[in-house]
Amino acid sequence: MNGPELLEEHVGKLVTSAGAFFPGERAVFRGHDLHASLKDMEWLELYLFGITGRRFTPQQIRVVQVLWCFTSYPDARIWNNRVAALAGTARSTGALGIAAAVAVSEAAIYGGIIEQRACEFLIRAKRLVDAGEELNELVRVELKQRRVIGGYGRPIVSADERIAPVLALVREQGLEGGAYLKLAFEVEKILLAGRWRMRMNYVGLSAALCADMGMSPREYYFASMMAFLAGMPPCYLDAVEKPEGVLFPLPCRIMQYEGVARRSWREGNKSKTQDSGQ
Amino acid sequence: MSTESIRTRIWQEEAEPDNAFAAASCHCHGYDVYGELMIRASWIEYLFLLFRGEAPTAQQARLLEGLAIALANPGPRDAAVHAAMCGGVGGSTSASCLMAALAVGAGASGGAREVFNAMGDWQTRGTDLGLWQTGLSMKPVEDPSDVWPAAGHPPGFDPYGVRCTTPVMQTLTYLSSLGCGQSLAWLQANRLSLESAAGLPLSMTGVVAAALSDLGYTPPQGEMLYLLLRLPGAAVHALEQRDGGYKNFPFFQIELENDPGPARGVSDRVEAGS
Numbered sequence: 001m002n003g004p005e006l007l008e009e010h011v012g013k014l015v016t017s018a019g020a021f022f023p024g025e026r027a028v029f030r031g032h033d034l035h036a037s038l039k040d041m042e043w044l045e046l047y048l049f050g051i052t053g054r055r056f057t058p059q060q061i062r063v064v065q066v067l068w069c070f071t072s073y074p075d076a077r078i079w080n081n082r083v084a085a086l087a088g089t090a091r092s093t094g095a096l097g098i099a100a101a102v103a104v105s106e107a108a109i110y111g112g113i114i115e116q117r118a119c120e121f122l123i124r125a126k127r128l129v130d131a132g133e134e135l136n137e138l139v140r141v142e143l144k145q146r147r148v149i150g151g152y153g154r155p156i157v158s159a160d161e162r163i164a165p166v167l168a169l170v171r172e173q174g175l176e177g178g179a180y181l182k183l184a185f186e187v188e189k190i191l192l193a194g195r196w197r198m199r200m201n202y203v204g205l206s207a208a209l210c211a212d213m214g215m216s217p218r219e220y221y222f223a224s225m226m227a228f229l230a231g232m233p234p235c236y237l238d239a240v241e242k243p244e245g246v247l248f249p250l251p252c253r254i255m256q257y258e259g260v261a262r263r264s265w266r267e268g269n270k271s272k273t274q275d276s277g278q
Numbered sequence: 279m280s281t282e283s284i285r286t287r288i289w290q291e292e293a294e295p296d297n298a299f300a301a302a303s304c305h306c307h308g309y310d311v312y313g314e315l316m317i318r319a320s321w322i323e324y325l326f327l328l329f330r331g332e333a334p335t336a337q338q339a340r341l342l343e344g345l346a347i348a349l350a351n352p353g354p355r356d357a358a359v360h361a362a363m364c365g366g367v368g369g370s371t372s373a374s375c376l377m378a379a380l381a382v383g384a385g386a387s388g389g390a391r392e393v394f395n396a397m398g399d400w401q402t403r404g405t406d407l408g409l410w411q412t413g414l415s416m417k418p419v420e421d422p423s424d425v426w427p428a429a430g431h432p433p434g435f436d437p438y439g440v441r442c443t444t445p446v447m448q449t450l451t452y453l454s455s456l457g458c459g460q461s462l463a464w465l466q467a468n469r470l471s472l473e474s475a476a477g478l479p480l481s482m483t484g485v486v487a488a489a490l491s492d493l494g495y496t497p498p499q500g501e502m503l504y505l506l507l508r509l510p511g512a513a514v515h516a517l518e519q520r521d522g523g524y525k526n527f528p529f530f531q532i533e534l535e536n537d538p539g540p541a542r543g544v545s546d547r548v549e550a551g552s
Contacts, residue, residue: 013531020532036541120423252293259287260308
């Protein structure tokens with residue numbers, strides 16, 4: 001069945017195993033009663049269960065939680081946080097500011113896009129290395145094709161202050177022996193020895209740790225989606241508590257114009273002249 | 279004093295003499311916005327100028343205007359408009375309704391990403407029927423490293439269509455008659471061959487991708503413009519549902535495949551506490 005017949009099959013109802021709520025009665029979350037069999041889950045456990053359908057150990061949950069905490073920087077200069085703060089200074093609502101800031105976090109040089117790529121690369125690289133391929137060559141080809149490897153190098157600065165405290169926590173939880181973590185460090189060794197001089201960053205580390213927990217690239221993408229969240233409300237609130245419009249006000253002189261010289265519309269515009277018979 | 283700057287080829291301002299934070303004049307790609315454009319240009323011409331940096335020709339302005347009308351309201355059945363109505367019916371903020379429309383209307387199935395992908399096809403295949411036929415015969419492949427889930431159909435074609443719909447045909451016929459660029463006319467002439475290669479009828483995103491290519495837009499510009507041009511319909515339908523109320527808006531049925539049934543302990547507690 002395809003075409004409109006397939007659509008017709010789905011009109012008016014959803015067949016799903018994701019869940020549902022029964023008004024006034026109960027709610028089902030991935031096949032479990034949310035208020036009964038899942039009642040003891042912490043929020044992060046539930047969030048990861050919702051993404052993967054799997055349960056994680058307390059040690060794994062602790063590591064994911066720390067991954068989120070250690071990259072929640074309430075610094076309104078950072079681009080995604082700045083969106084939340086600008087919403088505050090412009091007196092928009094908190095939900096609009098935070099939702100937009102989370103959406104903006106799906107970026108190509110940091111955040112969502114690079115996170116998924118980093119996880120996918122590690123999983124693919126391990127599969128190929130296990131099949132006998134050379135990691136050196138995989139790194140070289142990846143760099144040639146994409147110019148960067150997700151999880152290595154960093155905009156603005158090269159050092160990553162999050163690595164050491166995350167690793168300390170990982171050791172504390174006994175999760176330092178994963179195959180993807182080992183591979184991630186081997187990739188870093190190759191990148192440091194070559195002309196690229198790139199260090200592993202927080203994304204590389206967290207992607208490896210989550211891959212070691214059995215997450216696929218898409219699962220990791222969702223697992224890390226809120227990693228910056230805790231830093232955003234302080235940026236909004238700080239801005240909304242100050243006089244309106246004082247967050248990073250931009251004077252006219254800040255614009256460095258590099259475009260064409262001034263000109264007259266009448267000279268350049270053919271369409272309006274013809275249309276109006278002028 | 280900060281020495282940081284914003285570099286722009288689009289916008290130039292001069293400050294009012296007594297206020298560095300208020301512009302006395304604004305020039306867009308060299309044109310005086312409040313002194314001349316507002317008086318002499320149409321909105322659609324200004325829109326073209328903003329993206330392309332040059333004033334449109336008469337044909338280009340008519341093509342963009344036709345496109346804007348074709349896209350302004352996809353109607354309540356469209357997923358992006360449906361999303362906006364979900365915001366409206368619950369009394370959500372206006373911005374959230376439009377954000378919902380943008381998020382859903384961004385997708386690779388019927389949304390701006392589909393236009394982006396179709397415009398990429400125009401860049402690589404041009405008007406070479408052989409290249410199109412080869413490309414369309416290949417199934418889209420999911421890239422696990424990409425945040426965009428792959429659509430299950432070639433961009434620019436209707437995954438559930440039976441034949442090219444009347445509005446798509448009307449739009450293609452009108453826009454290609456404006457004689458602006460090669461893509462639309464070629465699409466009009468070769469539609470049946472392309473549909474045969476795709477195994478699917480041409481969709482509105484396919485016509486839009488050709489039109490935007492003829493207007494000289496890049497795929498990222500086309501993606502942005504498609505998002506923008508579809509917002510009016512999302513806005514008015516969200517407002518309409520806000521006024522109509524949730525009781526007049528579909529809630530639909532759900533069928534759980536893995537319903538554990540009522541939890542005994544919880545039911546007992548409810549009964550005991552009620």
